[in-house]
Amino acid sequence: MSNSNIQTIDFSQYPDKHGHFGPFGGIFAPETLMAPLEALRDQYEMVKDDPAFKAELLKDYQDYIGRPTPLYHAKRWSDHLGGAQIFLKREDLNHTGAHKINNTIGQALLAKRLGKTRIIAETGAGQHGVASATVAARLGLECVVYMGADDVVRQAPNVARMKMLGATVVPVESGTRTLKDALNEAMRDWVTNVDNTFYIIGTVAGPHPYPMMVRDFQAIIGQEARQQMLDQEGALPDVVMACVGGGSNAMGLFHAFLPDESVRIIGVEAGGDGLDTQRHAAPLCKGTPGVLHGNRTYLMQDEAGQIMGTHSISAGLDYPGVGPELAWLKDIGRAEFVAATDDEAMAGWRDVTQMEGIISALETSHALAYVMKLAPTMAKTQRIIINLSGRGDKDMNTIAKIEGFEF
Amino acid sequence: MNRIEARFASLQAQQKTALIPYITAGDPHPDMTVALMHHLVAQGADLLELGVPFSDPLADGPTIQKAVERALAHRVTLRNVLAMVTKFRERDDQTPVILMGYLNPIEAMGEAEFAKSAVAAGLDGVLTVDMPPEESVGYHQTLAEQGLACVFLVSPTTPSTRLGAIAEQGKGFVYYVSLKGVTGVGQADAGDVASHVAALKQHVDLPVGIGFGVRDAQAAYKMAQHGEAVIIGSVLVNIIEQYQQAGLDEVLAALTPKMAEFRQAIDAADKGESL
Ligand SMILES: Cc1ncc(COP(=O)(O)O)c(C=O)c1O
Numbered sequence: 066m067s068n069s070n071i072q073t074i075d076f077s078q079y080p081d082k083h084g085h086f087g088p089f090g091g092i093f094a095p096e097t098l099m100a101p102l103e104a105l106r107d108q109y110e111m112v113k114d115d116p117a118f119k120a121e122l123l124k125d126y127q128d129y130i131g132r133p134t135p136l137y138h139a140k141r142w143s144d145h146l147g148g149a150q151i152f153l154k155r156e157d158l159n160h161t162g163a164h165k166i167n168n169t170i171g172q173a174l175l176a177k178r179l180g181k182t183r184i185i186a187e188t189g190a191g192q193h194g195v196a197s198a199t200v201a202a203r204l205g206l207e208c209v210v211y212m213g214a215d216d217v218v219r220q221a222p223n224v225a226r227m228k229m230l231g232a233t234v235v236p237v238e239s240g241t242r243t244l245k246d247a248l249n250e251a252m253r254d255w256v257t258n259v260d261n262t263f264y265i266i267g268t269v270a271g272p273h274p275y276p277m278m279v280r281d282f283q284a285i286i287g288q289e290a291r292q293q294m295l296d297q298e299g300a301l302p303d304v305v306m307a308c309v310g311g312g313s314n315a316m317g318l319f320h321a322f323l324p325d326e327s328v329r330i331i332g333v334e335a336g337g338d339g340l341d342t343q344r345h346a347a348p349l350c351k352g353t354p355g356v357l358h359g360n361r362t363y364l365m366q367d368e369a370g371q372i373m374g375t376h377s378i379s380a381g382l383d384y385p386g387v388g389p390e391l392a393w394l395k396d397i398g399r400a401e402f403v404a405a406t407d408d409e410a411m412a413g414w415r416d417v418t419q420m421e422g423i424i425s426a427l428e429t430s431h432a433l434a435y436v437m438k439l440a441p442t443m444a445k446t447q448r449i450i451i452n453l454s455g456r457g458d459k460d461m462n463t464i465a466k467i468e469g470f471e472f
Numbered sequence: 473m474n475r476i477e478a479r480f481a482s483l484q485a486q487q488k489t490a491l492i493p494y495i496t497a498g499d500p501h502p503d504m505t506v507a508l509m510h511h512l513v514a515q516g517a518d519l520l521e522l523g524v525p526f527s528d529p530l531a532d533g534p535t536i537q538k539a540v541e542r543a544l545a546h547r548v549t550l551r552n553v554l555a556m557v558t559k560f561r562e563r564d565d566q567t568p569v570i571l572m573g574y575l576n577p578i579e580a581m582g583e584a585e586f587a588k589s590a591v592a593a594g595l596d597g598v599l600t601v602d603m604p605p606e607e608s609v610g611y612h613q614t615l616a617e618q619g620l621a622c623v624f625l626v627s628p629t630t631p632s633t634r635l636g637a638i639a640e641q642g643k644g645f646v647y648y649v650s651l652k653g654v655t656g657v658g659q660a661d662a663g664d665v666a667s668h669v670a671a672l673k674q675h676v677d678l679p680v681g682i683g684f685g686v687r688d689a690q691a692a693y694k695m696a697q698h699g700e701a702v703i704i705g706s707v708l709v710n711i712i713e714q715y716q717q718a719g720l721d722e723v724l725a726a727l728t729p730k731m732a733e734f735r736q737a738i739d740a741a742d743k744g745e746s747l
Contacts (some may be wrong), residue, residue, distance in 0.1 A: 083606065083607075091607050092604065092606060092607060093575060093602045093603060093604070093607055094602060094604065095530070095531040095601055095602060095625065095627075096604060096624070096625040096626060096627045096629075096630060096649065097625075097627040097628070097629050097649060097652055097653075098629075099604050099606075099629070099630070099634065100629045100630060100631050100634070101629060239534075239537055239541075240527065240528065240541075245528065246528075248530075249528050249529075249530040252530045252531075253530060253531075253532075253533070253653075253654045256531065256652060256653055256654055257652060257653040257654065257657070257658070258652075259629060259652055260652070355576045355579055355580065356574075356575045356576050356579060356602065357528060357576060358528070358530070359602070364576075366576065366580065368580065369547075369549040369550065369551075369577060369580060369581075370526075370550070370576040370577035370578070370579060370580025370581065371526065371527040371544065371576075371577070372527040372528050372576070
């Protein structure tokens, strides 16, 4: 689709009533969940513009999470790369260390309103699990987190945090033992315990209304960043960029910029060992459309329609699908998608750690890696905003092994 | 008349409840599936439900998940499953066969091509677990145009407001999920089922099959009093799991007494005898 068409799109009108972003999204769920999903959609539609709900959310954003997060001009790194000026949206400074809590705070308020006493969540990197356990502790709700057995090992510090917060962490041994299998298991729990349980999905995937709802709760990132850029620089950025796992930090940053035609939007997927190998997690770069986890989107699948195992150094990007809104933005040409390999991500991580004193999560580092390629091709007067989606504490085991530190 | 309708009409004339066993195609080995299907019919199955292996079976409990993993270890595809149906039809032109599975493998093959190949193979109906009527108008039209019956699930959480669409698009029978949960976990509550099925029948003029929580003869006996069919899956798949290393004859022999137990229970219910 050409840019002239993009001009005419009113992005605030998506998704439609049934959760469709063009051909993507929707509700592809087992029958038992259809009525609960409708109830959730109705409840969300009712409260989302309710001034009392908005005020409560805003207060939590400020007093509990610590919003607004800064937009930081990474001068030394920008100079080093010799091109565009780089601005980091510091979601790592949120309480619990990543953007994930923007969403769990909102969904937990909804859970309360629906009278649910138990919350469940899936998690890959453990950041969403920690953010869910955190809000559960605060609201006095029971919390069960499903996590792929492989991820339990590679994100051990976050497993400990969840347990300290009183959550039960269930290692998932089925399938590929990563994020997609944790999501399957959480869905099974929800089908079984739907009467008292609220499922807090951690990214902009799943059946409608999740992709819309999670995006709305994360959209604060882009709303703040856009205003901060205007305040600091008196101009919009030339590029906004984020890593893409399920796509929540990406949609959170991108959404406010969708109507700004001059702003290039770039999502960075996990390139693993490389896009020309079988070992990556880049469905937007290399996948094909299909249906998984309740929505239609781009998937890593074989020709028989089986979902393929993925690989990424970062547990939070190790997912064969992606949020349906991103799939749509790709098809209409409003966003571009690229990938960074494991090694490139480590290089990005090293650069920002050593030049800016910010230790980022391995997920985030994929976006940093692509900036290293892009910024030098741009003018010094141009500006890039990157969503610094999380801090790297959880990755110390993995990173120490690669960098050769005793830990 | 489609085989499903013919079968239910003839059972109704005899005042009999149908027994519908489920197995996963390709479990424990693709070479055994057709023989298993014939055996189940010989042991009293009235219709057959064949699971299509999918990598992410999110409505299934551990028993069927493991069956799917066994089948996928042999790289069983939807096309392979249709080939099994073709083979089954060489010797059985009467017993209705329904596929139960997830949407993605069907989409990957292409809906129209799937529908054509399925009918050519002798398939009668399709239950797509993650394809509710709201999303599926075009899909179910494509299947219906080829003469395939779209079987829908109805669950304890289904409000009556959704039954209209199910009544409109559903064919063959409706599958009542007797509990909130995944396959093979938990036990259906007979009282609950009775009231839900009665309400369901006010809206949907199709035979009702009851499944998901039917674990033993006692449960089958009770469910047969409320539905036109009783569906058993995980109980059989558990036996197949136990005998996964054994030869075909041993697997078949192990299933025989279990099928007899269920058949007797359902027949007893139909005759108003105690169990
Ligand atoms: C810090 C961080 N960034 C990014 C992601 C990827 O998720 P999403 O694409 O939904 O933002 C995760 C997921 O765990 C994460 O922890």
